[in-house]
Amino acid sequence: MLRPFEMHQPESVEAASALVGRYGDEAAFYAGGTELLLVMKEGLVRYRHLVDLKTIPGLGALDYDAASRVLRIGGTVTHRALERHPAVRERFPIIAEVERQVANVRVRNVGTIGGNLCFAEPHADPGTLFLTFDAEVELAGPRDVRTVPMGAFFTGAYETARQPDEVLTAVRLREGGPHTRWAYMKFGIHERPTLGVAVALTLDADRRGVEDVRIAVGCVGPTPARVPAAEDILRGAPLAEVDGRLERAAAAAAAAADAVDDLHGSAEYKVEMVKVFVRRAFRAAAARFS
Amino acid sequence: MDAAAPAARPVVEISLTVNGRPHTLTVEPRETLLDVLRVRLGLTGAKLSCDVQVCGACTVLVDGLPVSACTYLAYEARGRQVLTIEGLADGDRLHPLQQAFIDHAAFQCGYCTPGMILAAKALLDEIPRPTADEVKHYLRGNICRCTGYKKILEAVAAAAEALAARHG
Numbered sequence: 001m002l003r004p005f006e007m008h009q010p011e012s013v014e015a016a017s018a019l020v021g022r023y024g025d026e027a028a029f030y031a032g033g034t035e036l037l038l039v040m041k042e043g044l045v046r047y048r049h050l051v052d053l054k055t056i057p058g059l060g061a062l063d064y065d066a067a068s069r070v071l072r073i074g075g076t077v078t079h080r081a082l083e084r085h086p087a088v089r090e091r092f093p094i095i096a097e098v099e100r101q102v103a104n105v106r107v108r109n110v111g112t113i114g115g116n117l118c119f120a121e122p123h124a125d126p127g128t129l130f131l132t133f134d135a136e137v138e139l140a141g142p143r144d145v146r147t148v149p150m151g152a153f154f155t156g157a158y159e160t161a162r163q164p165d166e167v168l169t170a171v172r173l174r175e176g177g178p179h180t181r182w183a184y185m186k187f188g189i190h191e192r193p194t195l196g197v198a199v200a201l202t203l204d205a206d207r208r209g210v211e212d213v214r215i216a217v218g219c220v221g222p223t224p225a226r227v228p229a230a231e232d233i234l235r236g237a238p239l240a241e242v243d244g245r246l247e248r249a250a251a252a253a254a255a256a257a258d259a260v261d262d263l264h265g266s267a268e269y270k271v272e273m274v275k276v277f278v279r280r281a282f283r284a285a286a287a288r289f290s
Numbered sequence: 291m292d293a294a295a296p297a298a299r300p301v302v303e304i305s306l307t308v309n310g311r312p313h314t315l316t317v318e319p320r321e322t323l324l325d326v327l328r329v330r331l332g333l334t335g336a337k338l339s340c341d342v343q344v345c346g347a348c349t350v351l352v353d354g355l356p357v358s359a360c361t362y363l364a365y366e367a368r369g370r371q372v373l374t375i376e377g378l379a380d381g382d383r384l385h386p387l388q389q390a391f392i393d394h395a396a397f398q399c400g401y402c403t404p405g406m407i408l409a410a411k412a413l414l415d416e417i418p419r420p421t422a423d424e425v426k427h428y429l430r431g432n433i434c435r436c437t438g439y440k441k442i443l444e445a446v447a448a449a450a451e452a453l454a455a456r457h458g
Contacts, residue, residue: 006300007319007365037361038342050319080355104431105409107343109355110362191344 002040005048009055013140013167016051021142021165023049029167031076034103034111035119053114053167064091069175071095075114075168079126080105082113091175094182098129103191114168120223122157123192123264128218129184131226132200133173139166147172154223179203179211183284185277186219194264195219197253197277201285203239210237215249215278220270221258229256230278239286250278304368308333309377317364324348324359326367327374335375335404346432349405350374356412375404378411386452387411387445396445398436406432410446418457419450 007030010016020027027049030036039045053059053076060076064087071092073082082088083099102108102125116126117137127150135150139162148161150171155161162168176182179202186196196219202212213234218224230249237245254275259267305314308331317326327333327350336359339347343358350359351373352366378385387407390396397403406429413420413428420428425446434442 002320002322004299004318004320007302007363033363033366034343034361037363041341041361100427104343104346105412105428106346106349106356106358106431110357110366 002037003043003046005050008049008051010051010053011055011057013056013059013169014142016053016056016167017140017142017165019049019051024164027051029053029118031115032078032111033115034107035115035121059114059167059169062088064088071173071175073113073171073173075170076112077114079103079108079111079113079116083108092173094184095129098125098184101125101186113171117153117171118160118162118168120154120156120158120160121192122222122224123188123190123194123219124224125184125186125193125196125218127154128196128216128224129182129198130171130173131216131218131224132182132198132214133176134214135171135173137168138170138172139163140169141166145169151226154225157222176200177202179205179207181285181288183281183288185281185284187273187277188219188264190264192264193219195270195273195277196224197274197281199278199281199285201282203289207289208239210234210239210242213282215253215282217253217257217274217278219264220267220274221260223258225256225258227253227256227278229253234282242282242286246279246282249282250275253278302365302368304365306364306367306370306372308372309374315364319363319365321364322360323350323352323357323362323364323367323372326364327359327372333374333376337401337404339401344431344433345402346405346409347402349408349432351408351412354412354415356409373408373411375408378407385411386456387414387449390445390449390452391442394441394445394448396437396441397434402432402434402436406434406442410449413446414450414453418454420446422447 028047030050031053059074061074062077063072079099079102089096130150137148137153184198186193188194198216200214204211215227215230229252233249254271257274259270261267303316337347339345343361348360349356353370409432
């Protein structure tokens with residue numbers, strides 16, 4: 001049973017921000033509620049005021065700009081809307097693929113991208129994937145709007161760079177070029193993923209060597225994170241001789257993983273799985289060129 | 291003012307349509323759609339089970355989309371169409387999904403069945419002739435501890451056939 005609270009229905013981001021500014025610790029932004037209502041039911045948090053972001057016009061917009069090739073995902077866009085959007089399916093198929101596997105269809109119908117990122121539950125998929133797009137997050141506060149790189153957004157388990165009165169208005173990410181392919185691999189034994197690895201692989205024009213690679217590991221530690229040490233080992237590698245380097249890169253990713261023991265498994269186990277899934281995800285991305 | 295008087299709880303008036311019938315209700319924002327359906331409207335088909343959006347026993351359709359009514363505020367249903375298992379049959383004539391679940395023995399205890407059938411309805415509305423993998427994927431979030439799922443998958447496939455035949 002939820003404790004009593006008042007529901008506010010602001011019509012602008014400024015009004016929403018001002019409400020949380022006014023009520024402070026007694027208020028929280030509310031979007032899909034798929035995370036927030038669960039912890040409120042458990043009594044882990046208690047808010048007397050929820051500020052519904054879905055009453056703000058435009059916050060649920062999903063736009064692809066062909067000129068800049070940038071996808072702008074409004075904060076209250078649901079997982080399912082993202083999964084099913086034609087431009088996402090055509091231009092960002094990896095996002096549709098990953099979103100299709102988030103939780104279950106009921107959660108995807110209601111849960112929002114902004115809520116998912118701001119709640120910063122470590123066992124989640126979108127943040128890990130967005131890191132390999134070098135995505136940017138738009139945060140609107142009472143006075144201004146700032147842009148935070150995805151890599152600086154997650155600061156800890158359930159913690160982000162967002163100030164309490166800032167609204168996540170959108171995530172922006174750019175479409176990959178003709179020589180880039182993505183893969184995302186995860187596994188889990190509970191409702192939420194135990195481990196997720198995203199790889200964005202860019203080959204050179206004749207597709208014989210690794211021009212660039214972005215690798216992000218999620219779920220095993222407090223925050224999803226890119227693994228520059230692993231990326232550096234693979235960058236410049238001829239594809240025909242990549243196996244040795246991939247072993248070293250996977251080991252580097254495992255070494256960099258800030259794995260924690262939890263119900264999903266021991267840190268030791270997760271570190272081993274990081275190795276396995278970095279290899280698999282890299283090979284899956286490479287296979288998408290053929 | 292009587293200082294001892296309890297503070298009035300916040301309420302909100304909502305208008306929604308449930309199984310084709312319009313309702314205007316005064317609810318507390320904290321009330322879930324499941325509580326309103328079961329307690330206020332007496333529609334007890336949707337069940338409370340896990341209470342954390344994992345099991346699917348509370349599945350109802352809001353504007354045609356499955357949601358977990360246990361973790362979905364009644365407030366969210368304002369201005370929307372809600373369908374529960376009680377609204378699926380056409381009078382005494384069962385919906386093809388309901389008939390298929392009977393014909394294929396796709397339930398035993400029945401606790402998951404209303405949610406399972408409504409999720410399957412949303413699937414067939416979206417993809418009238420789903421593959422077996424599409425059915426499994428869509429129903430992944432509806433848990434049945436009796437049937438082992440095989441009978442459910444058979445029933446959904448049969449209902450898809452029946453609906454396709456009906457629509458020519």
